[in-house]
Amino acid sequence: MSMQGSRMQTTGSPPLLEVASVGKSFGALAAVADVSFALRERDILGIAGPNGAGKTTLFNLITGTPFFPDSGRVTFRGTRIDRMAPHRIFRLGLARTFQKEASFANLTVEQNVSLGATYGAGLSGRARERAVDAALERLDLSAMRRQPASSLTVYGTKRLMLASAIVVGPKLLMLDEPASGLTASEVADLQSLILGFRDDGMAILLIEHILPLLFGISERVMVMDFGRKLIEGPPSEVARDQRVIDAYLGGQSEAAHALAG
Amino acid sequence: MKKDWTRIGRIASIVVVLAVAAVAPLVLTGGVAQNLAVLSILYAVVASNWDLTLGYAGIFNFAHVAFFGIGSYVAAIATLQFGVPVWLDLILAVVVVVAVGGLVSALALRLRGIYVALVTFALTQLCVALINSAKDITGGPVGLIGVPDLEIRGFELGSEPHAYFYAAEVLLILSTIAMRWLATSHFGLSLVALRDYEAYAVARGIPARRQRVLAIMASSIPTSLAGCLYAHYLIVASPDVFSFSLTTLLLSMVLVGGAGTIYGPIVAAIVLTVGTEGLHQLGNIRYMIVAVLIVLTLRFLPGGLWSLWTLVPAIRRRRATRVPSPLAEEASS
Ligand SMILES: Nc1ncnc2c1ncn2[C@@H]1O[C@H](COP(=O)(O)OP(=O)(O)O)[C@@H](O)[C@H]1O
Numbered sequence: 211m212s213m214q215g216s217r218m219q220t221t222g223s224p225p226l227l228e229v230a231s232v233g234k235s236f237g238a239l240a241a242v243a244d245v246s247f248a249l250r251e252r253d254i255l256g257i258a259g260p261n262g263a264g265k266t267t268l269f270n271l272i273t274g275t276p277f278f279p280d281s282g283r284v285t286f287r288g289t290r291i292d293r294m295a296p297h298r299i300f301r302l303g304l305a306r307t308f309q310k311e312a313s314f315a316n317l318t319v320e321q322n323v324s325l326g327a328t329y330g331a332g333l334s335g336r337a338r339e340r341a342v343d344a345a346l347e348r349l350d351l352s353a354m355r356r357q358p359a360s361s362l363t364v365y366g367t368k369r370l371m372l373a374s375a376i377v378v379g380p381k382l383l384m385l386d387e388p389a390s391g392l393t394a395s396e397v398a399d400l401q402s403l404i405l406g407f408r409d410d411g412m413a414i415l416l417i418e419h420i421l422p423l424l425f426g427i428s429e430r431v432m433v434m435d436f437g438r439k440l441i442e443g444p445p446s447e448v449a450r451d452q453r454v455i456d457a458y459l460g461g462q463s464e465a466a467h468a469l470a471g
Numbered sequence: 472m473k474k475d476w477t478r479i480g481r482i483a484s485i486v487v488v489l490a491v492a493a494v495a496p497l498v499l500t501g502g503v504a505q506n507l508a509v510l511s512i513l514y515a516v517v518a519s520n521w522d523l524t525l526g527y528a529g530i531f532n533f534a535h536v537a538f539f540g541i542g543s544y545v546a547a548i549a550t551l552q553f554g555v556p557v558w559l560d561l562i563l564a565v566v567v568v569v570a571v572g573g574l575v576s577a578l579a580l581r582l583r584g585i586y587v588a589l590v591t592f593a594l595t596q597l598c599v600a601l602i603n604s605a606k607d608i609t610g611g612p613v614g615l616i617g618v619p620d621l622e623i624r625g626f627e628l629g630s631e632p633h634a635y636f637y638a639a640e641v642l643l644i645l646s647t648i649a650m651r652w653l654a655t656s657h658f659g660l661s662l663v664a665l666r667d668y669e670a671y672a673v674a675r676g677i678p679a680r681r682q683r684v685l686a687i688m689a690s691s692i693p694t695s696l697a698g699c700l701y702a703h704y705l706i707v708a709s710p711d712v713f714s715f716s717l718t719t720l721l722l723s724m725v726l727v728g729g730a731g732t733i734y735g736p737i738v739a740a741i742v743l744t745v746g747t748e749g750l751h752q753l754g755n756i757r758y759m760i761v762a763v764l765i766v767l768t769l770r771f772l773p774g775g776l777w778s779l780w781t782l783v784p785a786i787r788r789r790r791a792t793r794v795p796s797p798l799a800e801e802a803s804s
């Protein structure tokens with residue numbers, strides 16, 4: 211699958227993910243309004259914006275969980291997915307994590323990952339075992355494989371959520387604030403994991419509040435505010451944009467400092 | 472070593488269960504005792520099957536007891552009104568109930584939470600309404616009397632004093648093997664995943680409605696057979712099977728026994744069926760006693776009777792060694 215994908219990738223090839231003026235309102239509140247962007251294979255696009263800007267809602271619209279967009283189109287690998295059932299979207303190779311770390315707490319670590327392999331990639335028997343072993347190893351969870359998922363730490367649970375996603379070999383990984391609540395060394399570990407996934411051929415869509423991480427690994431950054439896209443561009447350009455500084459970075463002298471460096 | 476002991480324990484329990492199953496019908500020969508035993512075994516089938524959808528899948532499927540009732544009516548109507556041979560009605564009942572179960576759950580699971588309970592419970596009401604309106608076929612409120620003896624390859628079960636008892640036991644054993652197998656398979660894990668965190672489960676490729684509809688259809692198979700056996704054994708099909716009190720009794724078996732265990736509801740079915748009958752002299756007070764016991768169990772033993780098993784310290788210690796405790800490395804990182 212991934213080999214076929216990379217052979218197809220030539221200049222001018224259609225984007226992996228194309229989001230075209232999607233919107234979603236909750237009553238009078240336009241949580242996401244007229245947002246468009248595109249992502250090519252192996253791209254890392256960072257998404258920043260203050261709390262309540264609509265970042266998580268945008269992820270929800272793209273993955274169809276738990277609702278579809280009111281308007282606009284989402285195309286993934288040439289297929290319209292804006293009315294597609296979320297389990298089918300995952301099977302197409304679009305995997306997401308949740309902002310609040312989640313697991314199937316009553317199942318073991320291994321069973322959590324095995325479910326992804328079974329229902330996301332249709333694997334069974336030895337092929338499933340191999341895929342699960344590899345994913346657990348990759349996320350450093352092999353030693354805890356028979357423990358209940360509820361026994362993991364915050365970072366352990368976040369890694370488990372990643373393991374159950376990458377076990378199917380997705381083409382796009384959408385991460386919703388993966389670094390929140392982590393220690394500095396865990397953030398560093400996470401950063402190298404994300405770059406590793408990209409090197410394996412996955413594109414990454416990364417919502418992140420920890421700006422050094424976001425600006426450090428993203429090729430482009432998009433900033434949202436009040437449900438709208440403010441700007442999209444290379445990290446250095448975005449960090450200098452006055453609207454961004456006003457809307458978002460203004461209060462964060464520490465962050466602004468980090469970016470200037 | 473540890474694994475060997477687990478294995479020996481498992482083989483020992485299988486031997487004990489089979490021995491009890493073989494001997495019980497020979498010991499419990501009195502009419503009342505036998506009736507009670509057969510009834511509790513059939514309830515054990517219904518309750519443990521309900522546990523797959525209510526306990527593991529967390530679906531408020533109040534159509535489950537109706538599957539049992541429809542099974543009994545298909546057996547009675549097919550044999551009495553249409554002269555269907557008395558083995559074919561078993562197959563017919565399974566087909567009808569699985570179809571009804573699939574249809575009702577596919578419709579009900581478009582809704583959520585309490586509405587699922589409402590729509591599935593409506594099936595029970597619909598059955599009662601149908602029975603009352605088609606008196607010629609269903610016998611109306613009186614029910615159908617004279618359901619013929621179950622006959623398998625020329626052998627009439629009623630001609631041998633223990634045959635129904637053994638048949639019910641075989642059904643319970645096969646049903647339990649099937650339910651445990653389903654519950655511990657990836658299918659069962661997917662039901663638990665959907666129950667615990669639906670948005671995450673579907674984001675990992677699990678089709679929510681399909682899995683749940685399949686769970687309801689699977690659990691309706693042994694349940695419908697229990698209904699057939701019930702009608703053939705008691706010689707009647709009565710609208711009482713659709714009563715609210717039978718639904719509450721079976722529900723309490725699932726909850727008191729321990730939802731999400733399969734075994735728990737079986738134990739509770741036997742305890743509660745025998746218990747309510749044993750207190751017969753007390754009249755209606757017995758229901759109050761049972762109700763109080765249910766409340767006490769749920770208050771002080773939320774995991775149900777079956778959780779007593781895991782509370783036994785020796786077993787817990789063994790469990791603890793089997794599952795490595797949280798690693799120090801993970802805790803400190
Ligand atoms: N299911 C929902 N129902 C109503 N309002 C919602 C829902 N989800 C999000 N919102 C609202 O939409 C806005 C954007 O939320 P969100 O996408 O979570 O922001 P972010 O992830 O950028 O912090 C917020 O005002 C939030 O309260």
Ligand SMILES: [Mg+2]
Nearest residue numbers: 265266267309
């Ligand atoms: Mg968010």
